[in-house]
Amino acid sequence: MSSALVGVGASPAGAASWSPKAPPMTTPWTSQVPVDKPLPEYPRPQLTRPDWANLNGIWDFAVTGRDAGQPSAFTDRIRVPFVAESALSGIQRRITENDKLWYKRTFTVPSDWNGRRTVLNFGASDWQTTVWVNGTQAGAHKGGYDSFSYDITPQLNGGTNTIVVSVYDPTQTGGQAVGKQRINDVKPHNGGGIFYTAASGIWQTVWLEPVAAAHITRLDMTPNLGDSTLRVKVQAASASGRTARVTVSSGGTVVGSATGTVGSRISVPVPNTHLWTPDDPFLYDVRAELLDGSAVTDSAGSYAGMRSIAIAKVDNVLRPVLNGKFVFQTGTLDQGYWPDGIYTAPTDAALKSDLQAHKDLGFNMVRKHIKVEPQRWFYWADKLGLLVWQDMPAMDTGKTPDAAARTQWEAEFHAIIDQHRSSPSLVMWVDQNEGWGQYDQARIANEVKAYDPTRLVDNMSGVNCCGAVDGGNGDVVDNHVYVGPGNTAPTATRAAVLGEFGGLGYKVPGHEWFPGGGFSYEDQPSLSALNDRFVGLIDGIRIGQLPAGLSASVYTEITDVENEANGLLTYDRQVVKVDAARVRAANQALVNASKNPAPPVTLPTGGYKSLRVTTPGYTDKYLRHQDSLAFTEVVDGNSGALLKNDATWKVVPGLANGNCYSFESRNYPGEYLRHRDFRVRREANDGSALYRADATWCAVAGNGGVRLTSANLPGSYLRHINSEVWLATPGGGHDWDNPATFTEDTTWAVEAPWAP
Numbered sequence: 001m002s003s004a005l006v007g008v009g010a011s012p013a014g015a016a017s018w019s020p021k022a023p024p025m026t027t028p029w030t031s032q033v034p035v036d037k038p039l040p041e042y043p044r045p046q047l048t049r050p051d052w053a054n055l056n057g058i059w060d061f062a063v064t065g066r067d068a069g070q071p072s073a074f075t076d077r078i079r080v081p082f083v084a085e086s087a088l089s090g091i092q093r094r095i096t097e098n099d100k101l102w103y104k105r106t107f108t109v110p111s112d113w114n115g116r117r118t119v120l121n122f123g124a125s126d127w128q129t130t131v132w133v134n135g136t137q138a139g140a141h142k143g144g145y146d147s148f149s150y151d152i153t154p155q156l157n158g159g160t161n162t163i164v165v166s167v168y169d170p171t172q173t174g175g176q177a178v179g180k181q182r183i184n185d186v187k188p189h190n191g192g193g194i195f196y197t198a199a200s201g202i203w204q205t206v207w208l209e210p211v212a213a214a215h216i217t218r219l220d221m222t223p224n225l226g227d228s229t230l231r232v233k234v235q236a237a238s239a240s241g242r243t244a245r246v247t248v249s250s251g252g253t254v255v256g257s258a259t260g261t262v263g264s265r266i267s268v269p270v271p272n273t274h275l276w277t278p279d280d281p282f283l284y285d286v287r288a289e290l291l292d293g294s295a296v297t298d299s300a301g302s303y304a305g306m307r308s309i310a311i312a313k314v315d316n317v318l319r320p321v322l323n324g325k326f327v328f329q330t331g332t333l334d335q336g337y338w339p340d341g342i343y344t345a346p347t348d349a350a351l352k353s354d355l356q357a358h359k360d361l362g363f364n365m366v367r368k369h370i371k372v373e374p375q376r377w378f379y380w381a382d383k384l385g386l387l388v389w390q391d392m393p394a395m396d397t398g399k400t401p402d403a404a405a406r407t408q409w410e411a412e413f414h415a416i417i418d419q420h421r422s423s424p425s426l427v428m429w430v431d432q433n434e435g436w437g438q439y440d441q442a443r444i445a446n447e448v449k450a451y452d453p454t455r456l457v458d459n460m461s462g463v464n465c466c467g468a469v470d471g472g473n474g475d476v477v478d479n480h481v482y483v484g485p486g487n488t489a490p491t492a493t494r495a496a497v498l499g500e501f502g503g504l505g506y507k508v509p510g511h512e513w514f515p516g517g518g519f520s521y522e523d524q525p526s527l528s529a530l531n532d533r534f535v536g537l538i539d540g541i542r543i544g545q546l547p548a549g550l551s552a553s554v555y556t557e558i559t560d561v562e563n564e565a566n567g568l569l570t571y572d573r574q575v576v577k578v579d580a581a582r583v584r585a586a587n588q589a590l591v592n593a594s595k596n597p598a599p600p601v602t603l604p605t606g607g608y609k610s611l612r613v614t615t616p617g618y619t620d621k622y623l624r625h626q627d628s629l630a631f632t633e634v635v636d637g638n639s640g641a642l643l644k645n646d647a648t649w650k651v652v653p654g655l656a657n658g659n660c661y662s663f664e665s666r667n668y669p670g671e672y673l674r675h676r677d678f679r680v681r682r683e684a685n686d687g688s689a690l691y692r693a694d695a696t697w698c699a700v701a702g703n704g705g706v707r708l709t710s711a712n713l714p715g716s717y718l719r720h721i722n723s724e725v726w727l728a729t730p731g732g733g734h735d736w737d738n739p740a741t742f743t744e745d746t747t748w749a750v751e752a753p754w755a756p
Helices: 013-017 348-360 375-384 403-420 441-451 527-545 580-595 641-646 689-694
Strands: 057-065 076-080 099-108 117-122 128-133 136-142 148-151 160-168 206-211 215-224 229-237 243-250 253-261 265-269 284-292 295-304 309-314 317-322 329-334 365-368 387-391 426-430 456-458 476-481 495-502 550-556 608-613 621-626 629-634 649-653 661-665 671-676 679-684 697-702 705-710 717-721 724-728 747-751
Touching: 117 128, 136 148, 215 284, 215 295, 215 403, 229 243, 229 253, 229 284, 243 265, 309 456, 317 426, 317 495, 317 550, 329 348, 329 387, 329 580, 348 365, 348 375, 365 550, 375 403, 403 441, 441 456, 456 476, 495 527, 527 550, 527 580, 527 697, 527 705, 621 641, 661 697, 671 689
Parallel strands: 329 365, 329 550, 365 387, 387 426, 426 456, 476 495, 495 550
Antiparallel strands: 057 076, 057 099, 099 160, 117 148, 117 206, 128 136, 128 160, 215 229, 229 265, 243 253, 243 284, 253 265, 284 295, 309 317, 608 621, 608 649, 608 747, 621 629, 629 679, 629 724, 649 661, 661 671, 671 679, 679 724, 697 705, 705 717, 705 747, 717 724
16 A cells, blocks of 8 residues: 555645744654645555545634634634644634633545545544535534545535534543643643643644445454454445455555455455564455446445454463464553644654654553554554554543433444454554543443454553543453552453553653753653663562463553653654663563563572572672671681571562562561662561551572562662662662672572471
8 A cells, every 4th residue: 555645735834934843842843844735644554545635724713712703814824634732823812711712724626536425534633613605514423533524525615625624522531531641731841641632623634535336434344363364344435335355465466356245345455475574564465346236336445454462371371462473572661642743743754753762662552641652653663663553532531421422422432433343453452541430340341342353451540640540341450550560460361551651751851852851750860870670670570470370561661651651752752762772672582582481580488598699709608697787797617697597588478469578587586588778687577558668579580599679669689788788779879779690699508408
């Protein structure tokens, strides 16, 4: 299929006098946006036709009160499809719940479209959109993230036609899906937290296309690896009783073709199936034709990837499997915000770039966070090979949605599923997030699964956070842990995923949205510290959480966003903060470890053991307690009884996690090895949950021994340094986190006890 079909159309004469505003930060693509026909690429890659007209560009524009009718004069000009709050629109003003946006432009229908119907398409417009053509209402739509279209043939006049569009967007003051949008000042300012500038009005491509009276409207494509077929349902308008033919090809060679009734499942054989994976994102070409007898009356191009996604037991642990095989899904939180275009990427190359950055950094997955991108974003994910978790944009936080809001939200969710159900990259729907606008979690998860049984469903991302209520169903149990990575355990019915973690922050001078206003979950003092800490987290997941049952992780986040400074890239995409090669290697090691998992590390329980240092030059030292603190000291056959007792520990199942371990003092029964304020010590069990967690250690493989990671601070390890014993973190900023001999210092040989 072509990814750059060119459309035609007229623009207002005032385009020459229009100019953009200065964005708070410029991306590498800010200056590459054409005044007229921005985003000229064909906007719907999974249903392509050769004839179309792009209506992006300069439109007349006005803002009125929310209840006003069409203004008599449109005194401004706006570059569509950039929202009014953005610099690239040329407006860059705050839009509130008291405003209504008005757009106007003219067009002529190309003469070679005669005899066909003309359809007006909107990629997305936020939120309540009404469209008139030549003074007659063509349609009205509610929804900020789903596309909509109208057959405007009855309204056309045969000459110069006029489109008028009104949009009302109350953002968080209404009851609709808003994601991270909030009505704020459009210029950089302090504050804002994890919520960002609103995006009001048209924000995806507007375009015309000619179609036959009976025409294809959508292709629902489901790969079936069991019988090597692509199952296709051809959806069409005014085509009752028609038949459809679907042809699958590769490199111009037909591999399979089948015919069936419009609206019913057609199984197209795809022999010797070339599977789609992140490592090999192979796409087949697809063509669908409407038939009237043997005559082809409509035709559309598309593409498909052959892959399956499911949950299955792998070594007795429930995990997501791609094409029947478990591969750890390592990704980032991707919010899809831009300092110049806000909700709309400045160019198609920019839209692709964030996904390419994931690939460059070794990630194989992306969580699109409570925003739904244009179909071209999914095309690039399909083509580049990234697994996509797609969030349904949330309603406002802290509110219980009323009946009308629920009906609208669910209808929009279904529309979004329909529009993107054929993208091979999309493997999971994330229904709700951290309890924002939550309701009926279990019912919604069941309905989404029934509506699209070909994908995984996450009923609530962050079930452990922020007042979220777990519906108890769906395919995964999803925790958020900052900085993490935490301990998310699979259940008998759900795989374990870490829906958010990380948030390591570093503010790059000259690349801050509001200088001095940035925040993160854990600030890093330098880029080298950021690299060490990030790689330490990924390595910790590989070493500790993957063997314990974790199947996926989502790092917060791929780029800074406004005052959030915890991106791997800056908000302007000008600086990659981390060492790409090092991050890529850590991610690749994590993925590879999931393909060839090491057996879990186990320790014998119920008996006594001593823990010997493995650091070269210190291998005659053992872990002992002295005056309640933990130290290492040389122990040998000539050592006194007290030292031998102090260096002996009873290994018991973990007080907070039976899959891990606790170490009880030999000569102080009831007192255990625990960390407090990072210092490791022997203390009596006070029965608290905090004590039990601090005194629980999980065993992971080490070279010549085992490493013991904290149950409540996974990725931090029992370490000796200068004879003292600490809880140390790779990349941490304390003296005891010193990277020199870190791995050796955190590896212990479990040996026969000095005091049996």
